[in-house]
Amino acid sequence: MHEPSSSEPIAPPQMSSGHRGQRPLWHLLALNIALLAVLVSAVWLTLWFLRRSEAPRPAPSAGDFLAAQALTIGTVAPEFTLPQLDGGQISLGQLRGRPVLVNFWATWCAPCRSEMPALQRVAAQYAGSGLVVIGINQLEDEATVQEFVREFGLTFPIALDRDGVTSRTWRVYGIPQTYLVDRDGTIRKAWVGPVTEQSVTRALDELGIRPAPS
Structure with a gap:
């Protein structure tokens, strides 16, 4: 088996392109889910406060x-x-x-x-x-x-x-x-x-x- 001499440069380990893109994709997905949850919560809270502030309207008799x-x-x-x-x-x-x-x-x-x-x-x-x-x-x-x-x-x-x-x-x-x-x-x-x-x-x-x- 050939062993590299000390004078030959050692190449860095290679990573597949699929492995490089996997972590950023999950980060982006998690960020979008978090933003969506915040938006839904904000809309729900706004509607809740609006309904709470409205005076009840009795049905016509x-x-x-x-x-x-x-x-x-x-x-x-x-x-x-x-x-x-x-x-x-x-x-x-x-x-x-x-x-x-x-x-x-x-x-x-x-x-x-x-x-x-x-x-x-x-x-x-x-x-x-x-x-x-x-x-x-x-x-x-x-x-x-x-x-x-x-x-x-x-x-x-x-x-x-x-x-x-x-x-x-x-x-x-x-x-x-x-x-x-x-x-x-x-x-x-x-x-x-x-x-x-x-x-x-x-x-x-x-x-x-x-x-x-x-």
Whole structure:
């Protein structure tokens, strides 16, 4: 076997080209994975903070929908002429010059039953101030309505919307629903759902209508 002499240069060990490129490729791949993880984390944290800072938005309720369908405050109240429970007719036009509280109801409606005592008290307290409370019953027969009136001792006028036309004209798609009409026939307040004595008297007070001294 030939042995190199001391005068012959010794060549450095040779490495294959594949071995030279293997380590930089893994380094580059690991770096890209690390950068991607940082980017995903940053995006996730940003979205989390944005969602956390947003105020919760409740879903619209059925009451919100019905309120949106009600007649607009400040518009002229639609005219109606309806038969009364006790005979004769009643129309909104004949009451021009007086404030009118128009309440749509039915005997089967539990919230309607709960608000009737408050409506009766308001009708009695403000009768001397010119206020007229009208209860418009929806689509029920006279005997059923009469029994309800006796049960609650109602003394204000009860009108009968036998075909539902007046309710549709007044955009009543759920009951109870109540409107306060001023002396000029303009709608000043609308309630979707049962009223309370306090809510009605507050609305009347805003119009300058107060109970007459006893």
